[in-house]
Amino acid sequence: MQMLISLKTRLTLCLDDHAVASWTSLDADNPLGSHFNKHELPLNEDILNRSNRTWCCMNYTNMRKTVPLEDEGHTTCHVVLFTEVENAAELRQLIMKGQVEASLVKPEMAVDVFPVVVAANKAVRSQAAKKMVTRSVFSEILFNLSPTKNITESLKTFGLGDSDKSVLAVVLEGSEEAQTGKMEKLMTQIKGQVTDLIHLSSLTDEKRVRELYKIPDPELTVSSLSEAVVSRVACKEFFTL
Numbered sequence: 001m002q003m004l005i006s007l008k009t010r011l012t013l014c015l016d017d018h019a020v021a022s023w024t025s026l027d028a029d030n031p032l033g034s035h036f037n038k039h040e041l042p043l044n045e046d047i048l049n050r051s052n053r054t055w056c057c058m059n060y061t062n063m064r065k066t067v068p069l070e071d072e073g074h075t076t077c078h079v080v081l082f083t084e085v086e087n088a089a090e091l092r093q094l095i096m097k098g099q100v101e102a103s104l105v106k107p108e109m110a111v112d113v114f115p116v117v118v119a120a121n122k123a124v125r126s127q128a129a130k131k132m133v134t135r136s137v138f139s140e141i142l143f144n145l146s147p148t149k150n151i152t153e154s155l156k157t158f159g160l161g162d163s164d165k166s167v168l169a170v171v172l173e174g175s176e177e178a179q180t181g182k183m184e185k186l187m188t189q190i191k192g193q194v195t196d197l198i199h200l201s202s203l204t205d206e207k208r209v210r211e212l213y214k215i216p217d218p219e220l221t222v223s224s225l226s227e228a229v230v231s232r233v234a235c236k237e238f239f240t241l
Contacts, residue, residue: 050057057210063194066115071124078171078183079198083193086102089162095138100184100189102111103138103170104160105145107203109212110168115229120170122234141170147213147232157212166203 013160049166085091094100103120108228110116122139126132134140135152146154160167167190171182187194206225209215215228 028240039184063073065113065117065194069121069124071119071121071128071132072106073124073128073174075124076173077120078173079197080169080171080186081107081166081195081197082169082192083166083195083203085165085167085190085198087191088160088164088167089192090168092160092162094189098136100186101138101171102186103141105142105158105168105170106160106164106204107166107168107200109145109158109209110200111204111206111209111226112200113197113227114226115145115233116141116168116170118136118233120172120238124172129166137172138170144236145233147236166195168200 037189063080065079067078067079075131091093091100091104095104102121110187119141123132123137123142127137132140133149134143134155139151139155140156145152145158148154169190171186173182209229210224213229213232215225219228
């Protein structure tokens with residue numbers, strides 16, 4: 001069996017609690033935000049048997065990435081980068097009041113979008129199974145990104161700070177919520193500039209990321225930093241530091 005996948009680089013999604021499936025585009029020269037060629041890539045039959053989904057697709061635009069997640073609610077994940085943010089402290093107050101329908105991630109802790117998507121995928125599955133560790137699916141994303149099981153530390157490390165000037169926003173929409181305008185509402189709440197996601201890597205603090213996830217030099221000779229982080233996020237239950 002083959003799977004038709006449209007993407008520029010590596011896409012990793014959790015298909016169940018213990019498995020991660022990964023695919024890589026054969027065309028690595030396309031710049032982010034350009035047209036993406038489609039390639040038919042083989043997928044392990046056993047993994048497919050454990051997934052209700054027979055395809056997945058990441059929709060790339062310069063300003064937003066949209067990904068269908070692996071849950072029964074057919075949740076869609078939207079990721080947007082904001083820079084020149086002027087009201088981080090105000091946003092944190094709104095978050096504590098439950099008035100922000102998004103997970104606001106520190107860009108310096110995100111090596112790229114894929115680990116964030118994996119964390120969101122795990123969060124919606126935990127929510128559906130009523131097994132969340134935190135109070136909301138949005139804080140669950142932050143907790144999933146963290147290599148520690150300490151909730152307070154996880155939210156502090158990966159969540160928006162009062163003085164932050166940039167934020168990576170993660171918005172989730174169920175199949176029946178497509179017209180609720182969550183993204184539009186968020187745009188009015190964040191006083192900042194929507195920025196091309198290609199600039200995310202320039203905001204990442206790679207040294208801090210490597211120290212936090214304890215990623216040694218030898219590991220990066222056989223995998224990318226993103227892959228190293230994804231493996232830890234996907235297997236946090238078995239690989240907590």
